[in-house]
Amino acid sequence: MKPSIAIIGAGLAGLTLARELNLHADITVFEKARGIGGRISTRRNEPHQWDHGAQFFTARTKPFQRLLAPLISSGIVAEWWPTIISLETGEMPVKRPWFEAHYVAVPGMNQLLKAMATDLNIQLNTRVVEVQRRRDKWQLLNEHAELLGEYDWVVSSAPLPQTRALLSAELPDEQFSHYRMLPCYALLLAVDDAVLPDWDAAKVNGTPIRWISLNHRLPGRNPQAGAVVVHSTPEWATAHLEGDQEEVKQQLMTAFCELSDVTPQSITKSQLHRWRYALSAEVTEPENEFVLDQQQCLAACGDWCVGGRVEAAFTSAFQLAKAIRKQLT
Ligand SMILES: Cc1cc2nc3c(=O)[nH]c(=O)nc-3n(C[C@H](O)[C@H](O)[C@H](O)COP(=O)(O)OP(=O)(O)OC[C@H]3O[C@@H](n4cnc5c(N)ncnc54)[C@H](O)[C@@H]3O)c2cc1C
Incomplete structure (x- = not known):
């Protein structure tokens, strides 16, 4: 059975990641807005x-x-x-x-983004407010405390402050502190x-x-x-x-x-x-183009990891997909 991956955010980073991993895993993308695109809007x-x-x-x-x-x-x-x-x-x-x-x-x-979204499983109007570990899976919850499913991997592509809020219990804050x-x-x-x-x-x-x-x-x-x-x-x-x-x-x-x-x-x-x-803010010396905790199967990507542009969002997700694929095979 393929591993399952939840991706938070249907902007360019989230959709790039979903496309790059779609053959290798069961992907669900959660987007809080009523449409895809994020800041490409x-x-x-x-x-x-x-x-x-x-x-x-x-x-x-x-x-x-x-x-x-x-x-x-x-x-x-x-x-x-x-x-x-x-x-x-x-x-x-x-x-x-x-x-x-x-x-x-x-x-x-x-x-x-519309052109990139074909054949992807995207759940719109769905805000993820909590990511929690239960036994060997990740559970995602919405604002009504309803379960959005259980996954092997979770990746947030939400803007930095939102990703930080979602993953702060699971990842050390230093992972995020040099971005703005x-x-x-x-x-x-x-x-x-x-x-x-x-x-x-x-x-x-x-x-x-x-x-x-x-x-x-x-x-x-x-x-x-x-x-x-x-x-x-x-x-x-x-x-x-x-x-x-x-x-x-x-x-x-x-x-x-x-x-x-x-x-x-x-x-x-x-x-x-x-x-x-x-x-x-431009990242002067990006340590990594994404945040990845391989042990926990938890990651984050987005323009903020590389430097605030459309192409940066793509690059961050593309490179993260490569790293995750390596771990899946
Ligand atoms: C005003 C403005 C002008 C810009 N001009 C340019 C430009 O000219 N050239 C250029 O290259 N770049 C420009 N950019 C930057 C560019 O838009 C971004 O770098 C790029 O779109 C970021 O893509 P992303 O996927 O990383 O993030 P986003 O597009 O922000 O996608 C993140 C998605 O996550 C969703 N999300 C957040 N929290 C949750 C949650 N809890 N649950 C579910 N979903 C969630 C959001 O709704 C969003 O759709 C501009 C940005 C802005 C705002």
Whole structure:
């Protein structure tokens, strides 16, 4: 009989791990949200849509390039070559060069995950709140103390603070102490394309905002439905994390209008999303690309182990899958 593995989280790390182990074990993926994707996420309010988490990704490693190749051929992933500038209040915009291929999924970023999820056993709307050892198995429980099954292995791909909370009774805290995650606000706006600037994206300095994307101009989107994504700096988000959310929205909107010359009257829809665990601080010398306790059959992976990017999430899970496969055979 194949060993059973429970994976917590259906973001890129969780789904990569599930795909890489699917032939070798009985896999169940638990996801607390109602959809897959985690921080690679697309929100829709017709006719508008916004990619409010990851904006693009690079593909610097061979295994990630191998995953992407068929998705590029089938049009699910496309290269993105935007007109991108640097912006600072009161300064002239500076055009930025883009030195390597950057990719986006089509028609929304979450399509990458949808394409990866076929043939996987994923239980949505299921939050794991406890992982406990009973005899020689791991038991998972939800918030109603209901049993979610018994497994030979458990792997958490949840963001660092959530993984730490779930596994802290079983793994020493030093396993997690050299990683760090920071928050980010995403402001989503609907604005008529005719009043938007002629650049496609801006890296911003010296304001509460660090990034603006005219999201509807990405490949495969509806270019008529002007959709702007604004990301705050992690420092500003940290300082305003528990602040009044309407005020936070207004402050970011004002900063956006100043930077882009868009008038508040041109904004027809606005929404704020708070990412509590958005970005991982770069790991200067990652000891390992994942956390693994072979004796206990317990592990964790995710972007936070490697350095806070889409490709980092993939790499962490891909390398962990290799290590687990070795132990299974
Ligand atoms: C605002 C923002 C902008 C970004 N921009 C970029 C970018 O431009 N380029 C780039 O490369 N990267 C970017 N990133 C980072 C990128 O999105 C992440 O590195 C990557 O998506 C992380 O994937 P993951 O699978 O490790 O984690 P996640 O995507 O966070 O997946 C973890 C999953 O676990 C689930 N989960 C958590 N706790 C539980 C629980 N108890 N039970 C069940 N499920 C649980 C969560 O709901 C989530 O779906 C950005 C991130 C944010 C937030």
